[in-house]
Amino acid sequence: MTVKFNNRDPVYVQVIRHFKEKIAKGYFEPGQEIPSRRELANQLKINPNTAQRAYKEMGEQGLIFTEGNMPSCITKDEAVLKSVREELIIEAVDLFLGSIKSIDVPLSEVLELVKKKHDAESGEAEESK
């Protein structure tokens, strides 16, 4: 697990995002155990205090849960998991719309291009398998 962090966003926010992406991709399954705070710090090469902060925040957002002295786990709450995926998709779409807006191009043309590109890329991915 390696993550390229940028220097301007809080590292704990970037760690949470990293977890959300993994949840959305299905890499983390509901109820799956996650690394301890210390293991995470070591894997991601971050300060253990930052790992702690990320876990605390994720606990508050309901993304992970901890029972007593047990290791923390990914939530089993379907609604939360679904909202993570939606949140990431909407964020990506917003970003895309933002950058496309400045070029002033009709939506139909853009959608056509998106579809073409997407098909070509998934085709490549199929072949490489």
Added chain:
Amino acid sequence: MIEVKNVNKKYGRKQVLKDISFTAEKGEITCLIGINGVGKTTIMKAIMALTPINSGEILMDGEKITKESFEKITFIPDTITMLPQMKINEAFAFMADFYKSWNPQRAEELLQFFKLDPNERIANLSKGNTAKVNMLLGLSLDVDYLLMDEPFSGIDIFSREQIAEVFTSHLIEERGVIITTHEISDIEHLIDKAVLMDEGAVLREFSVEEVRENEGKSVVDVMREVYRA
């Protein structure tokens, strides 16, 4: 917590520390940043009572530093202080004689981690490996506070990465660490607090995550603002 309060120091007529104040918490990594010659090493020496100060006060957990403090705080200078003809395991024996807080299990663990041979003479080690032995000797003391002077300077990228890894591990956890550096980029994600210095004075002291959160700035962004102002 280590508190440095209004410390002034002169070498002859030259004032090298000008009303320096900052704190370093236990369980956090505090980084003194500044170009060469701004007084970073002098502050560390002042904390360790290796050099006298003209005025001001330095406290560790609310108390003045005495000779008993050296079982609770240690200084890793930028060059190794062991005799070059010593073998690594002889240096271990020396440390064990000198410090009650020497932890032989931890020293062994670090030898493995750094992949060092205990029968090697210090004089025959490469620069990177000498730096690792130097680090190892300090980290193997069960102290609450560690001061490290330029642990990353002049060594290759892989050794730097290995040393940086120490900062994310249990070897550092719960302890208070003060490190100095003039190149922040390697450790930007590792530190809790930055203290920017110039010409013997503290220009700014800040929590790095707070600045990222509230101002969207990296440590280097803040440095640019402070030093180019």
